[in-house]
Amino acid sequence: MSEIEIKNLTKIFEIKGHKVTALNDINLSIEKGDIFGIIGMSGAGKSTLVRSINYLEKPTNGTVYIDDVDLSLLSERELRIKRREIGMIFQNFNLLEQKNVLDNICFPLEIAGVKKKEARKRAKELLKTVNLTDKEKAYPSQLSGGQKQRVAIARALASKPNILLCDEATSALDPQTTDSILRLLKEINETLGITIIIITHQMSVVTQVCKNVAIIDNGNLAEVGSVDEIFENPSSDAARELLSGKEITYKPVESLNTKRKIRIVFKENSAYEPVISNMILKFKTPVNILKADTKNVGGKARGEMVLALPEEEGIAEDIIEYLKANGLAVSEISEEI
Protein backbone atom coordinates (compact mmCIF):
# COMPACT_ATOMS: atom_id res chain seq x y z
CA MET A 1 0.00 0.00 0.00
CA SER A 2 1.03 3.59 -0.46
CA GLU A 3 2.17 5.71 2.46
CA ILE A 4 -1.10 7.63 2.49
CA GLU A 5 -4.20 5.87 1.30
CA ILE A 6 -7.53 7.70 1.25
CA LYS A 7 -10.54 5.49 0.56
CA ASN A 8 -14.08 6.69 -0.23
CA LEU A 9 -13.62 9.76 1.96
CA THR A 10 -16.78 11.78 2.45
CA LYS A 11 -17.16 14.69 4.82
CA ILE A 12 -20.51 16.28 5.49
CA PHE A 13 -20.77 19.36 7.68
CA GLU A 14 -23.98 20.23 9.38
CA ILE A 15 -24.43 23.98 9.54
CA LYS A 16 -27.64 25.15 11.18
CA GLY A 17 -29.57 22.11 10.07
CA HIS A 18 -28.23 22.27 6.51
CA LYS A 19 -26.04 19.50 5.27
CA VAL A 20 -23.04 20.64 3.27
CA THR A 21 -20.96 18.03 1.50
CA ALA A 22 -17.40 19.29 1.71
CA LEU A 23 -15.85 16.15 0.26
CA ASN A 24 -17.56 13.51 -1.80
CA ASP A 25 -16.15 10.01 -2.14
CA ILE A 26 -12.48 10.91 -2.55
CA ASN A 27 -9.96 8.18 -3.35
CA LEU A 28 -6.26 9.03 -3.34
CA SER A 29 -2.96 7.22 -2.95
CA ILE A 30 0.15 9.18 -2.12
CA GLU A 31 3.48 7.44 -2.38
CA LYS A 32 6.39 7.84 -0.01
CA GLY A 33 8.76 10.63 -1.04
CA ASP A 34 6.27 12.34 -3.32
CA ILE A 35 5.55 16.04 -3.47
CA PHE A 36 1.84 15.87 -3.97
CA GLY A 37 -0.23 18.91 -4.84
CA ILE A 38 -3.89 19.26 -4.01
CA ILE A 39 -5.30 22.17 -5.94
CA GLY A 40 -8.73 23.72 -6.17
CA MET A 41 -10.59 26.98 -5.99
CA SER A 42 -11.30 28.30 -2.51
CA GLY A 43 -14.18 26.42 -0.95
CA ALA A 44 -13.48 23.32 -3.04
CA GLY A 45 -12.79 21.25 0.07
CA LYS A 46 -9.03 20.93 -0.18
CA SER A 47 -8.38 22.20 3.35
CA THR A 48 -10.88 19.70 4.72
CA LEU A 49 -9.09 17.00 2.75
CA VAL A 50 -5.66 17.83 4.17
CA ARG A 51 -7.13 17.98 7.70
CA SER A 52 -8.48 14.50 7.21
CA ILE A 53 -4.96 13.21 6.68
CA ASN A 54 -4.02 14.00 10.29
CA TYR A 55 -7.58 13.51 11.48
CA LEU A 56 -8.09 17.09 12.64
CA GLU A 57 -11.30 16.53 10.70
CA LYS A 58 -12.89 13.17 11.23
CA PRO A 59 -14.47 11.91 8.02
CA THR A 60 -18.19 11.24 7.90
CA ASN A 61 -17.49 8.18 5.77
CA GLY A 62 -14.45 6.47 4.38
CA THR A 63 -11.03 5.62 5.70
CA VAL A 64 -7.61 7.21 5.90
CA TYR A 65 -4.62 4.91 6.14
CA ILE A 66 -1.18 6.17 7.05
CA ASP A 67 1.46 3.43 6.63
CA ASP A 68 -1.34 0.86 6.61
CA VAL A 69 -2.78 2.11 9.89
CA ASP A 70 -6.47 2.96 9.78
CA LEU A 71 -6.66 6.25 11.69
CA SER A 72 -10.27 5.66 12.73
CA LEU A 73 -9.17 2.66 14.82
CA LEU A 74 -6.74 4.70 16.94
CA SER A 75 -7.63 5.96 20.41
CA GLU A 76 -7.27 9.69 21.13
CA ARG A 77 -3.91 9.03 22.73
CA GLU A 78 -2.64 6.86 19.90
CA LEU A 79 -3.84 9.46 17.42
CA ARG A 80 -1.89 12.20 19.21
CA ILE A 81 1.26 10.09 18.98
CA LYS A 82 0.56 9.36 15.30
CA ARG A 83 0.23 13.09 14.63
CA ARG A 84 3.85 13.56 15.67
CA GLU A 85 4.76 11.70 12.49
CA ILE A 86 2.80 14.22 10.43
CA GLY A 87 4.08 17.80 10.46
CA MET A 88 1.86 20.64 9.35
CA ILE A 89 2.36 24.24 8.25
CA PHE A 90 -0.29 26.87 7.62
CA GLN A 91 -1.12 29.97 5.61
CA ASN A 92 -0.99 32.15 8.72
CA PHE A 93 2.06 30.38 10.16
CA ASN A 94 0.33 29.89 13.53
CA LEU A 95 3.44 30.46 15.59
CA LEU A 96 3.22 31.02 19.33
CA GLU A 97 3.48 34.80 19.54
CA GLN A 98 4.68 34.83 23.15
CA LYS A 99 7.54 32.42 22.55
CA ASN A 100 10.76 33.15 20.73
CA VAL A 101 11.91 31.28 17.63
CA LEU A 102 13.89 28.66 19.51
CA ASP A 103 11.06 27.93 21.96
CA ASN A 104 8.59 27.72 19.09
CA ILE A 105 10.69 25.04 17.43
CA CYS A 106 11.13 23.24 20.77
CA PHE A 107 7.39 23.27 21.39
CA PRO A 108 6.40 20.01 19.65
CA LEU A 109 9.30 18.32 21.44
CA GLU A 110 8.16 19.75 24.77
CA ILE A 111 4.72 18.29 24.09
CA ALA A 112 6.30 14.94 23.28
CA GLY A 113 8.20 15.03 26.57
CA VAL A 114 11.69 15.39 25.10
CA LYS A 115 14.29 16.75 27.54
CA LYS A 116 14.85 20.48 27.23
CA LYS A 117 18.56 20.23 26.49
CA GLU A 118 18.01 17.69 23.77
CA ALA A 119 15.13 19.74 22.30
CA ARG A 120 17.28 22.87 22.12
CA LYS A 121 20.02 20.96 20.34
CA ARG A 122 17.56 19.67 17.76
CA ALA A 123 15.99 23.12 17.36
CA LYS A 124 19.37 24.66 16.62
CA GLU A 125 20.06 22.05 13.96
CA LEU A 126 16.71 22.80 12.37
CA LEU A 127 17.42 26.53 12.36
CA LYS A 128 20.41 25.67 10.20
CA THR A 129 18.22 23.63 7.85
CA VAL A 130 15.86 26.57 7.32
CA ASN A 131 18.66 29.12 7.23
CA LEU A 132 17.66 31.23 10.22
CA THR A 133 20.48 30.69 12.70
CA ASP A 134 20.72 34.39 13.56
CA LYS A 135 17.08 34.64 14.63
CA GLU A 136 16.88 32.13 17.46
CA LYS A 137 16.12 34.74 20.13
CA ALA A 138 13.70 36.77 17.99
CA TYR A 139 9.95 36.76 18.56
CA PRO A 140 7.55 36.05 15.68
CA SER A 141 6.42 39.69 15.62
CA GLN A 142 9.97 40.68 14.64
CA LEU A 143 10.06 38.37 11.62
CA SER A 144 8.90 38.75 8.03
CA GLY A 145 6.30 36.42 6.55
CA GLY A 146 8.90 34.27 4.85
CA GLN A 147 10.96 34.00 8.03
CA LYS A 148 7.86 33.06 10.01
CA GLN A 149 7.11 30.28 7.55
CA ARG A 150 10.69 29.04 7.86
CA VAL A 151 10.27 28.87 11.64
CA ALA A 152 6.98 27.03 11.11
CA ILE A 153 8.72 24.55 8.80
CA ALA A 154 11.49 24.00 11.36
CA ARG A 155 8.84 23.49 14.04
CA ALA A 156 6.96 21.01 11.86
CA LEU A 157 10.18 19.06 11.28
CA ALA A 158 11.16 18.97 14.96
CA SER A 159 9.43 15.69 15.75
CA LYS A 160 11.05 14.04 12.71
CA PRO A 161 7.86 13.47 10.73
CA ASN A 162 7.51 11.24 7.67
CA ILE A 163 4.88 13.49 6.16
CA LEU A 164 4.60 17.26 5.92
CA LEU A 165 1.23 18.85 5.22
CA CYS A 166 1.29 22.38 3.81
CA ASP A 167 -2.04 24.16 3.94
CA GLU A 168 -1.83 27.19 1.62
CA ALA A 169 1.64 27.69 3.06
CA THR A 170 2.68 30.24 0.46
CA SER A 171 -0.63 32.03 -0.07
CA ALA A 172 0.22 34.88 2.28
CA LEU A 173 3.68 35.41 0.78
CA ASP A 174 4.95 37.50 -2.12
CA PRO A 175 6.22 35.71 -5.28
CA GLN A 176 9.93 35.85 -4.37
CA THR A 177 9.34 34.56 -0.87
CA THR A 178 7.01 31.89 -2.26
CA ASP A 179 9.83 30.72 -4.53
CA SER A 180 12.31 30.48 -1.68
CA ILE A 181 9.86 28.58 0.55
CA LEU A 182 9.05 26.19 -2.30
CA ARG A 183 12.75 25.63 -2.91
CA LEU A 184 13.20 24.88 0.78
CA LEU A 185 10.33 22.37 0.70
CA LYS A 186 11.83 20.67 -2.32
CA GLU A 187 15.21 20.50 -0.60
CA ILE A 188 13.62 18.97 2.51
CA ASN A 189 11.85 16.42 0.33
CA GLU A 190 15.08 15.48 -1.39
CA THR A 191 17.45 15.43 1.58
CA LEU A 192 15.14 14.03 4.28
CA GLY A 193 12.86 11.95 2.07
CA ILE A 194 9.76 13.44 3.67
CA THR A 195 6.52 13.09 1.74
CA ILE A 196 5.13 16.58 1.21
CA ILE A 197 1.51 17.41 0.51
CA ILE A 198 0.88 20.91 -0.76
CA ILE A 199 -2.58 22.43 -0.66
CA THR A 200 -2.88 25.49 -2.86
CA HIS A 201 -5.09 27.44 -5.21
CA GLN A 202 -2.10 28.59 -7.28
CA MET A 203 -1.23 26.43 -10.29
CA SER A 204 2.25 27.99 -10.33
CA VAL A 205 2.99 26.40 -6.95
CA VAL A 206 2.00 22.98 -8.27
CA THR A 207 3.92 23.25 -11.53
CA GLN A 208 7.00 24.50 -9.71
CA VAL A 209 7.52 21.73 -7.16
CA CYS A 210 4.90 19.00 -7.29
CA LYS A 211 5.40 15.64 -8.95
CA ASN A 212 1.78 14.59 -8.78
CA VAL A 213 -1.39 16.55 -8.38
CA ALA A 214 -5.04 16.06 -7.51
CA ILE A 215 -7.61 18.58 -8.61
CA ILE A 216 -10.51 19.08 -6.25
CA ASP A 217 -13.63 20.70 -7.61
CA ASN A 218 -16.65 21.29 -5.44
CA GLY A 219 -15.83 18.46 -3.06
CA ASN A 220 -15.12 16.00 -5.86
CA LEU A 221 -11.86 14.65 -7.14
CA ALA A 222 -11.86 16.02 -10.68
CA GLU A 223 -8.55 14.67 -11.85
CA VAL A 224 -5.40 13.11 -10.51
CA GLY A 225 -2.10 12.33 -12.15
CA SER A 226 1.43 13.52 -12.76
CA VAL A 227 1.83 17.28 -13.08
CA ASP A 228 3.41 16.80 -16.51
CA GLU A 229 0.43 14.88 -17.81
CA ILE A 230 -2.18 17.24 -16.47
CA PHE A 231 -0.34 20.31 -17.65
CA GLU A 232 -0.24 18.91 -21.17
CA ASN A 233 -3.64 17.30 -21.34
CA PRO A 234 -6.04 18.57 -18.74
CA SER A 235 -9.14 16.40 -19.02
CA SER A 236 -11.39 18.08 -16.47
CA ASP A 237 -12.96 21.52 -16.67
CA ALA A 238 -11.56 22.35 -13.25
CA ALA A 239 -8.03 21.59 -14.41
CA ARG A 240 -8.43 23.71 -17.54
CA GLU A 241 -9.84 26.54 -15.51
CA LEU A 242 -6.93 26.42 -13.07
CA LEU A 243 -4.41 26.15 -15.91
CA SER A 244 -5.81 29.09 -17.81
CA GLY A 245 -4.35 31.14 -15.03
CA LYS A 246 -7.30 32.98 -13.60
CA GLU A 247 -4.97 34.16 -10.86
CA ILE A 248 -3.44 36.54 -13.38
CA THR A 249 -6.75 37.95 -14.49
CA TYR A 250 -6.30 38.17 -18.18
CA LYS A 251 -9.12 38.76 -20.60
CA PRO A 252 -8.67 39.29 -24.32
CA VAL A 253 -10.11 42.41 -25.83
CA GLU A 254 -13.63 41.93 -27.12
CA SER A 255 -12.72 42.15 -30.82
CA LEU A 256 -10.10 39.40 -30.47
CA ASN A 257 -12.43 37.07 -28.68
CA THR A 258 -13.33 34.63 -31.44
CA LYS A 259 -15.56 31.64 -31.10
CA ARG A 260 -12.94 28.92 -31.02
CA LYS A 261 -9.75 29.02 -29.05
CA ILE A 262 -7.16 26.38 -28.43
CA ARG A 263 -4.49 26.00 -25.81
CA ILE A 264 -1.28 24.37 -26.94
CA VAL A 265 1.59 23.17 -24.80
CA PHE A 266 5.14 22.95 -26.12
CA LYS A 267 7.43 20.31 -24.76
CA GLU A 268 11.16 20.83 -24.81
CA ASN A 269 11.68 18.99 -28.10
CA SER A 270 8.92 20.84 -29.95
CA ALA A 271 10.04 24.18 -28.60
CA TYR A 272 12.96 24.21 -31.06
CA GLU A 273 10.74 23.93 -34.12
CA PRO A 274 9.07 27.10 -35.38
CA VAL A 275 5.71 25.29 -35.42
CA ILE A 276 3.49 28.35 -35.47
CA SER A 277 5.41 30.05 -38.30
CA ASN A 278 5.34 26.85 -40.33
CA MET A 279 1.64 26.49 -39.70
CA ILE A 280 0.88 30.01 -40.90
CA LEU A 281 3.00 29.47 -44.01
CA LYS A 282 1.27 26.17 -44.70
CA PHE A 283 -2.35 27.30 -44.30
CA LYS A 284 -1.80 30.84 -45.51
CA THR A 285 -4.13 31.98 -42.72
CA PRO A 286 -3.05 34.26 -39.90
CA VAL A 287 -3.93 33.33 -36.32
CA ASN A 288 -4.08 35.55 -33.33
CA ILE A 289 -1.94 34.68 -30.34
CA LEU A 290 -4.03 35.58 -27.31
CA LYS A 291 -1.57 34.50 -24.69
CA ALA A 292 1.90 33.04 -24.59
CA ASP A 293 3.86 31.98 -21.59
CA THR A 294 6.60 29.66 -20.45
CA LYS A 295 6.28 27.81 -17.21
CA ASN A 296 8.61 25.81 -15.09
CA VAL A 297 6.90 22.47 -14.67
CA GLY A 298 8.84 20.23 -12.34
CA GLY A 299 12.10 21.83 -13.38
CA LYS A 300 11.39 21.54 -17.12
CA ALA A 301 10.46 24.42 -19.39
CA ARG A 302 6.98 24.24 -20.81
CA GLY A 303 5.64 26.69 -23.36
CA GLU A 304 1.98 27.51 -23.24
CA MET A 305 0.07 29.40 -25.90
CA VAL A 306 -3.55 30.30 -26.54
CA LEU A 307 -4.54 30.79 -30.18
CA ALA A 308 -7.72 32.16 -31.73
CA LEU A 309 -8.70 29.91 -34.62
CA PRO A 310 -9.84 31.27 -37.99
CA GLU A 311 -13.61 31.39 -38.49
CA GLU A 312 -13.60 28.87 -41.40
CA GLU A 313 -14.37 25.50 -39.86
CA GLY A 314 -12.29 23.43 -42.28
CA ILE A 315 -9.10 25.34 -41.73
CA ALA A 316 -9.62 25.35 -37.97
CA GLU A 317 -9.85 21.55 -37.92
CA ASP A 318 -6.82 21.24 -40.18
CA ILE A 319 -4.80 23.48 -37.89
CA ILE A 320 -5.65 21.35 -34.85
CA GLU A 321 -4.66 18.21 -36.76
CA TYR A 322 -1.43 19.83 -37.91
CA LEU A 323 -0.42 20.88 -34.42
CA LYS A 324 -1.17 17.46 -32.98
CA ALA A 325 0.85 15.85 -35.74
CA ASN A 326 3.76 18.06 -34.70
CA GLY A 327 3.70 16.60 -31.22
CA LEU A 328 2.01 19.41 -29.38
CA ALA A 329 -0.66 18.92 -26.75
CA VAL A 330 -3.78 20.69 -27.99
CA SER A 331 -6.95 21.31 -26.08
CA GLU A 332 -9.89 23.48 -26.94
CA ILE A 333 -11.06 26.07 -24.45
CA SER A 334 -14.61 27.24 -24.56
CA GLU A 335 -14.94 30.07 -22.09
CA GLU A 336 -13.05 33.30 -21.83
CA ILE A 337 -9.45 32.93 -20.91
Add this chain to the structure above:
Amino acid sequence: MLDFFKGIFTFWDSKVIIMILEGIRDTLYMTLGSTIVGYLLGLPLGIVLYVTSAKGLRPNPFIYRTGDFICNIIRSIPFLILLILLIPFTRLIVGKSYGSTATIVPLVICAAPYIARVVEASLNEVDTGVIEAAKAMGASNLQIIFKVLLVEAKTSLFTGFTITTGLLLGYSAMSGTVGGGGLGDIAVRYGYYRWKTDIMIVTVVLLIVIFQIIQNLGTYASKRIDHRKH
Protein backbone atom coordinates in the same frame (compact mmCIF):
# COMPACT_ATOMS: atom_id res chain seq x y z
CA MET B 1 -7.87 77.16 52.04
CA LEU B 2 -5.43 77.70 54.84
CA ASP B 3 -8.18 77.00 57.35
CA PHE B 4 -8.83 73.74 55.57
CA PHE B 5 -5.26 72.56 55.92
CA LYS B 6 -5.17 73.75 59.51
CA GLY B 7 -8.32 71.71 59.99
CA ILE B 8 -6.63 68.66 58.64
CA PHE B 9 -3.56 69.10 60.76
CA THR B 10 -5.57 69.36 63.94
CA PHE B 11 -6.76 65.86 63.20
CA TRP B 12 -3.35 64.55 62.36
CA ASP B 13 -2.55 63.37 65.79
CA SER B 14 -1.00 59.96 66.08
CA LYS B 15 -4.34 58.23 66.67
CA VAL B 16 -5.77 59.37 63.37
CA ILE B 17 -2.59 58.58 61.50
CA ILE B 18 -2.51 55.07 62.93
CA MET B 19 -6.17 54.63 62.04
CA ILE B 20 -5.56 55.71 58.47
CA LEU B 21 -2.46 53.52 58.15
CA GLU B 22 -4.48 50.58 59.44
CA GLY B 23 -7.17 51.53 56.94
CA ILE B 24 -4.66 51.33 54.10
CA ARG B 25 -3.43 47.98 55.35
CA ASP B 26 -6.98 46.59 55.63
CA THR B 27 -7.95 47.92 52.21
CA LEU B 28 -4.93 46.31 50.58
CA TYR B 29 -5.58 43.10 52.52
CA MET B 30 -9.20 42.94 51.36
CA THR B 31 -8.46 43.91 47.77
CA LEU B 32 -5.55 41.59 47.20
CA GLY B 33 -7.01 38.81 49.34
CA SER B 34 -10.29 38.78 47.45
CA THR B 35 -8.53 39.09 44.07
CA ILE B 36 -6.29 36.12 44.81
CA VAL B 37 -9.02 33.90 46.26
CA GLY B 38 -11.35 35.15 43.49
CA TYR B 39 -8.83 33.97 40.88
CA LEU B 40 -8.46 30.60 42.60
CA LEU B 41 -12.16 30.09 41.87
CA GLY B 42 -12.67 32.27 38.79
CA LEU B 43 -9.67 31.16 36.71
CA PRO B 44 -10.64 27.46 36.63
CA LEU B 45 -14.27 28.43 36.09
CA GLY B 46 -13.26 30.66 33.16
CA ILE B 47 -11.20 27.85 31.66
CA VAL B 48 -14.14 25.45 32.06
CA LEU B 49 -16.43 27.96 30.31
CA TYR B 50 -13.96 28.32 27.44
CA VAL B 51 -13.35 24.59 27.07
CA THR B 52 -17.02 23.59 27.18
CA SER B 53 -18.33 26.38 24.93
CA ALA B 54 -19.64 25.45 21.47
CA LYS B 55 -16.31 26.22 19.82
CA GLY B 56 -14.18 25.01 22.73
CA LEU B 57 -11.79 22.11 23.03
CA ARG B 58 -14.47 19.83 24.39
CA PRO B 59 -17.93 21.33 23.89
CA ASN B 60 -20.42 20.41 26.57
CA PRO B 61 -23.66 22.39 26.40
CA PHE B 62 -24.86 21.23 29.84
CA ILE B 63 -21.75 22.32 31.76
CA TYR B 64 -21.43 25.51 29.74
CA ARG B 65 -25.04 26.58 30.27
CA THR B 66 -24.92 25.81 33.99
CA GLY B 67 -21.72 27.83 34.47
CA ASP B 68 -23.03 30.58 32.25
CA PHE B 69 -26.28 30.76 34.23
CA ILE B 70 -24.58 30.89 37.64
CA CYS B 71 -22.19 33.62 36.44
CA ASN B 72 -25.01 35.72 35.08
CA ILE B 73 -27.18 35.36 38.20
CA ILE B 74 -24.44 36.43 40.60
CA ARG B 75 -23.25 39.23 38.36
CA SER B 76 -26.75 40.64 38.05
CA ILE B 77 -27.08 41.16 41.84
CA PRO B 78 -25.77 44.58 42.91
CA PHE B 79 -22.76 44.19 45.21
CA LEU B 80 -24.31 46.02 48.14
CA ILE B 81 -27.28 43.66 48.13
CA LEU B 82 -25.01 40.63 47.71
CA LEU B 83 -23.07 41.88 50.75
CA ILE B 84 -26.21 41.81 52.90
CA LEU B 85 -27.62 38.62 51.38
CA LEU B 86 -24.42 36.76 52.16
CA ILE B 87 -24.22 37.76 55.84
CA PRO B 88 -25.37 34.33 57.14
CA PHE B 89 -22.96 32.57 54.77
CA THR B 90 -20.11 34.85 55.80
CA ARG B 91 -20.85 34.14 59.48
CA LEU B 92 -20.75 30.42 58.71
CA ILE B 93 -17.33 30.68 57.12
CA VAL B 94 -15.50 33.39 59.09
CA GLY B 95 -17.51 33.30 62.30
CA LYS B 96 -18.51 36.97 62.14
CA SER B 97 -20.04 39.26 59.54
CA TYR B 98 -17.96 42.42 60.06
CA GLY B 99 -14.30 43.33 59.66
CA SER B 100 -11.92 42.94 56.74
CA THR B 101 -11.64 39.14 56.72
CA ALA B 102 -15.42 38.80 56.71
CA THR B 103 -15.66 41.25 53.81
CA ILE B 104 -13.42 39.04 51.67
CA VAL B 105 -16.20 36.42 51.51
CA PRO B 106 -18.80 38.51 49.60
CA LEU B 107 -15.99 40.14 47.60
CA VAL B 108 -14.85 36.71 46.40
CA ILE B 109 -18.39 35.56 45.62
CA CYS B 110 -18.90 38.73 43.63
CA ALA B 111 -15.51 38.58 41.91
CA ALA B 112 -15.31 34.91 40.91
CA PRO B 113 -18.00 34.98 38.16
CA TYR B 114 -16.66 38.31 36.95
CA ILE B 115 -13.14 36.86 36.78
CA ALA B 116 -14.48 33.76 35.01
CA ARG B 117 -15.94 36.00 32.31
CA VAL B 118 -12.77 38.06 31.97
CA VAL B 119 -10.69 34.87 31.69
CA GLU B 120 -13.10 33.37 29.13
CA ALA B 121 -12.89 36.55 27.04
CA SER B 122 -9.08 36.53 27.20
CA LEU B 123 -8.89 32.89 26.11
CA ASN B 124 -11.32 33.56 23.29
CA GLU B 125 -8.82 36.06 21.91
CA VAL B 126 -6.23 33.34 21.31
CA ASP B 127 -5.91 32.64 17.61
CA THR B 128 -7.71 29.38 16.77
CA GLY B 129 -4.98 28.69 14.21
CA VAL B 130 -2.40 28.36 16.97
CA ILE B 131 -4.64 25.89 18.80
CA GLU B 132 -5.07 23.92 15.60
CA ALA B 133 -1.30 23.89 15.12
CA ALA B 134 -0.87 22.51 18.64
CA LYS B 135 -3.47 19.82 17.93
CA ALA B 136 -1.66 18.91 14.73
CA MET B 137 1.52 18.47 16.79
CA GLY B 138 -0.28 15.96 18.95
CA ALA B 139 -0.92 18.15 22.02
CA SER B 140 -3.54 16.96 24.51
CA ASN B 141 -6.29 19.30 25.69
CA LEU B 142 -4.52 19.83 29.02
CA GLN B 143 -1.30 20.70 27.20
CA ILE B 144 -3.21 23.10 24.99
CA ILE B 145 -4.74 24.81 28.04
CA PHE B 146 -1.53 25.16 30.05
CA LYS B 147 1.10 25.48 27.34
CA VAL B 148 -0.78 27.35 24.64
CA LEU B 149 -3.91 29.15 25.86
CA LEU B 150 -2.68 30.51 29.20
CA VAL B 151 0.70 31.44 27.71
CA GLU B 152 -0.61 33.11 24.56
CA ALA B 153 -3.33 34.96 26.49
CA LYS B 154 -1.04 36.08 29.32
CA THR B 155 -1.07 39.77 28.44
CA SER B 156 -4.82 39.89 28.18
CA LEU B 157 -5.18 37.81 31.36
CA PHE B 158 -2.90 40.21 33.19
CA THR B 159 -4.87 43.23 31.98
CA GLY B 160 -8.01 41.49 33.25
CA PHE B 161 -6.29 40.91 36.59
CA THR B 162 -5.49 44.61 36.88
CA ILE B 163 -9.05 45.66 36.05
CA THR B 164 -10.44 43.14 38.54
CA THR B 165 -8.11 44.39 41.30
CA GLY B 166 -9.23 47.97 40.65
CA LEU B 167 -12.88 46.91 40.74
CA LEU B 168 -12.42 45.03 44.02
CA LEU B 169 -10.66 48.04 45.54
CA GLY B 170 -13.82 50.03 44.86
CA TYR B 171 -16.07 47.26 46.17
CA SER B 172 -13.98 46.84 49.32
CA ALA B 173 -14.54 50.54 50.03
CA MET B 174 -18.27 50.06 49.45
CA SER B 175 -18.31 47.32 52.06
CA GLY B 176 -17.38 50.03 54.56
CA THR B 177 -21.08 50.90 54.76
CA VAL B 178 -21.74 47.66 56.59
CA GLY B 179 -18.65 47.74 58.79
CA GLY B 180 -16.24 46.13 56.41
CA GLY B 181 -13.12 47.89 57.62
CA GLY B 182 -10.47 49.63 55.58
CA LEU B 183 -10.44 53.12 54.08
CA GLY B 184 -14.07 52.93 52.93
CA ASP B 185 -15.13 52.17 56.48
CA ILE B 186 -13.20 55.20 57.79
CA ALA B 187 -14.74 57.42 55.11
CA VAL B 188 -18.23 56.32 56.07
CA ARG B 189 -17.76 56.46 59.82
CA TYR B 190 -15.95 59.82 59.95
CA GLY B 191 -17.07 61.51 56.79
CA TYR B 192 -20.71 60.49 56.75
CA TYR B 193 -21.73 59.89 60.36
CA ARG B 194 -19.50 62.44 62.08
CA TRP B 195 -19.26 65.12 59.38
CA LYS B 196 -15.47 65.03 59.39
CA THR B 197 -15.13 66.02 55.76
CA ASP B 198 -11.33 66.37 55.93
CA ILE B 199 -10.82 62.75 56.96
CA MET B 200 -13.15 61.66 54.22
CA ILE B 201 -11.18 63.66 51.66
CA VAL B 202 -7.93 62.10 52.87
CA THR B 203 -9.35 58.58 52.52
CA VAL B 204 -10.73 59.33 49.06
CA VAL B 205 -7.38 60.73 47.94
CA LEU B 206 -5.67 57.64 49.32
CA LEU B 207 -8.09 55.38 47.45
CA ILE B 208 -7.36 57.28 44.23
CA VAL B 209 -3.62 56.97 44.80
CA ILE B 210 -3.84 53.23 45.51
CA PHE B 211 -6.00 52.75 42.42
CA GLN B 212 -3.51 54.65 40.25
CA ILE B 213 -0.62 52.60 41.57
CA ILE B 214 -2.43 49.32 40.85
CA GLN B 215 -3.50 50.42 37.37
CA ASN B 216 -0.10 51.80 36.36
CA LEU B 217 1.80 48.82 37.73
CA GLY B 218 -0.58 46.55 35.86
CA THR B 219 -0.27 48.43 32.58
CA TYR B 220 3.52 48.55 32.88
CA ALA B 221 3.82 44.86 33.71
CA SER B 222 1.49 43.69 30.96
CA LYS B 223 3.51 45.67 28.45
CA ARG B 224 6.70 44.14 29.75
CA ILE B 225 5.49 40.55 29.38
CA ASP B 226 3.98 41.05 25.92
CA HIS B 227 6.07 39.88 22.99
CA ARG B 228 3.52 40.50 20.28
CA LYS B 229 4.50 44.10 19.56
CA HIS B 230 7.93 45.65 19.44
